[in-house]
Amino acid sequence: MNNFYTSTRNNTIKISAKDAIQQGFSEDGGLYVFPNFNNVSINIKELKNKSYQDIAKLVLRQLLPDFSDKEISDCVNSAYDSSFDTDEITPVTDVDNFHILELFHGPTSAFKDVGLQLLPQLMKHSIANKRVMILTATSGDTGKAALEGFKNSDKIAITVFYPHNGVSRVQKLQMTSTTGNNTEVAAIEGNFDDAQSNVKKILNDASLKKELGNNISLSSANSINIGRLIPQIVYYFYSYKQLLQNNQIHTGDKVNFSVPTGNFGDVLAGYLAKQLGLPVNKFIVASNENKVLTDFFNSGIYDRNRPFFKTVAPSMDIQISSNFERLLYYKSNGNSEYVKKLMNELEQNGKYKVSDELLNSIKKDFYCGYSTDEEIKQSIKDVYDKYGYLMDPHTAVGYKVMRDYERIDDSCPTILLSTASPYKFVKVVSEAILKNNSDDDLQLMTDIQEKTGIEIPKNLAAVWNLAILHKDVIKKEDMRDYVKMKVEADLYDKN
Ligand SMILES: *Cc1c(COP(=O)(O)O)cnc(C)c1O
Numbered sequence: 441m442n443n444f445y446t447s448t449r450n451n452t453i454k455i456s457a458k459d460a461i462q463q464g465f466s467e468d469g470g471l472y473v474f475p476n477f478n479n480v481s482i483n484i485k486e487l488k489n490k491s492y493q494d495i496a497k498l499v500l501r502q503l504l505p506d507f508s509d510k511e512i513s514d515c516v517n518s519a520y521d522s523s524f525d526t527d528e529i530t531p532v533t534d535v536d537n538f539h540i541l542e543l544f545h546g547p548t549s550a551f552k553d554v555g556l557q558l559l560p561q562l563m564k565h566s567i568a569n570k571r572v573m574i575l576t577a578t579s580g581d582t583g584k585a586a587l588e589g590f591k592n593s594d595k596i597a598i599t600v601f602y603p604h605n606g607v608s609r610v611q612k613l614q615m616t617s618t619t620g621n622n623t624e625v626a627a628i629e630g631n632f633d634d635a636q637s638n639v640k641k642i643l644n645d646a647s648l649k650k651e652l653g654n655n656i657s658l659s660s661a662n663s664i665n666i667g668r669l670i671p672q673i674v675y676y677f678y679s680y681k682q683l684l685q686n687n688q689i690h691t692g693d694k695v696n697f698s699v700p701t702g703n704f705g706d707v708l709a710g711y712l713a714k715q716l717g718l719p720v721n722k723f724i725v726a727s728n729e730n731k732v733l734t735d736f737f738n739s740g741i742y743d744r745n746r747p748f749f750k751t752v753a754p755s756m757d758i759q760i761s762s763n764f765e766r767l768l769y770y771k772s773n774g775n776s777e778y779v780k781k782l783m784n785e786l787e788q789n790g791k792y793k794v795s796d797e798l799l800n801s802i803k804k805d806f807y808c809g810y811s812t813d814e815e816i817k818q819s820i821k822d823v824y825d826k827y828g829y830l831m832d833p834h835t836a837v838g839y840k841v842m843r844d845y846e847r848i849d850d851s852c853p854t855i856l857l858s859t860a861s862p863y864k865f866v867k868v869v870s871e872a873i874l875k876n877n878s879d880d881d882l883q884l885m886t887d888i889q890e891k892t893g894i895e896i897p898k899n900l901a902a903v904w905n906l907a908i909l910h911k912d913v914i915k916k917e918d919m920r921d922y923v924k925m926k927v928e929a930d931l932y933d934k935n
Pocket residue numbers: 550551552581582663700701702703704705706707755756834835859860
């Protein structure tokens with residue numbers, strides 16, 4: 441009865457939510473999934489007048505059955521007490537004929553905060569007497585959000601790897617200035633996919649496990665961890681509730697969500713919300729020029745053998761959308777042998793092709809498109825000029841693809857997920873809306889604030905004056921040794 445989760449690559453595995461959270465992902469290389477939604481649901485009629493925290497508790501109770509009510513309450517209350525700059529946590533703003541769900545009001549001004557404020561709380565209740573080193577590969581935003589979430593946790597340390605020269609100036613400052621006696625940060629000579637695949641390798645490294653001993657375990661704060669993904673289900677319900685409360689929809693009406701997508705975690709959380717009963721017409725999956733998913737939707741072939749582009753929406757510069765594996769599991773009706781075969785092909789040849797049946801089933805729930813860098817800038821400018829709303833470049837990707845979809849089907853209202861504050865990506869934003877451009881990001885922040893009157897989030901205004909505490913730059917081959925060294929520094933000596 442306590443074993444609810446299984447692996448996308450081996451559905452004979454059964455483990456508890458706590459074990460799944462502590463391990464991060466399955467030893468067979470698969471991701472943990474909640475296999476069957478038949479007996480869990482959220483009654484949308486009960487959403488009205490519920491706070492964000494109330495809805496979070498409802499969702500967690502459904503999907504984390506081995507947590508007690510008290511544990512769930514403690515986790516949610518600690519995660520979302522004062523760390524966000526609004527009581528609503530994820531407010532909804534109306535713009536033109538659509539709605540923007542702002543996910544960037546947390547301590548690092550990126551949507552990753554929503555998951556990463558709660559994950560450490562869930563982890564705390566999942567590790568029993570172990571000590572845990574969290575390993576995180578970041579394309580920019582996850583790193584700082586994870587560091588803030590886990591900073592000063594008892595018995596848990598965190599190491600973050602980011603691509604050298606692959607993150608924005610602000611993102612880099614945010615990470616390298618992190619305090620806390622259990623935080624480690626290193627730049628990798630490589631791109632995000634290098635960092636991510638090496639982290640996966642290290643997490644699966646049996647000999648390293650032996651060397652570290654039984655008392656230490658390695659885990660992940662990336663969206664491959666269900667403890668990171670489940671918190672993201674909440675804001676889909678919360679935004680629906682907001683539209684209900686504003687009488688913009690009636691209970692049961694379907695809505696679309698447009699989701700700027702990289703690792704497919706955010707939009708997969710939406711799909712899980714739908715499995716729990718949220719009335720959704722389409723999920724609009726929006727990519728930047730790294731459009732491996734758009735090509736998949738057109739051909740049924742997932743092919744990562746292609747040039748890698750550094751775009752102006754760097755948190756989505758990804759060619760392997762890890763969480764897509766979970767969708768393949770659900771859409772093949774839990775056929776883990778089939779998922780394993782596809783994932784082996786991806787590892788060996790860099791590509792796989794799915795059956796027409798599977799592709800059509802995916803297309804029932806999802807639409808996919810992409811935006812070029814030029815279109816991103818144009819969208820930021822258009823939306824600011826026409827409606828006075830300032831989007832970050834990732835949100836602008838979602839906006840562009842949302843408009844594409846509208847031309848095919850405009851029967852349902854659309855909620856556009858806004859995944860970062862525009863102040864995290866001032867270069868592009870200023871190119872879009874300001875005439876004069878400086879090389880100095882701090883100057884640009886100030887200029888944007890002056891022009892738009894939108895206040896700079898406190899954490900971003902403060903970052904320029906903080907001491908740089910993390911300066912390591914390492915080769916991607918050296919990540920394993922680095923982790924070992926840091927485990928010894930952060931976890932062995934401390935009781
Ligand atoms: C991580 C991130 C995304 C992509 O989210 P996934 O869950 O990886 O699909 C989009 N926008 C921003 C700003 C991000 O940080």
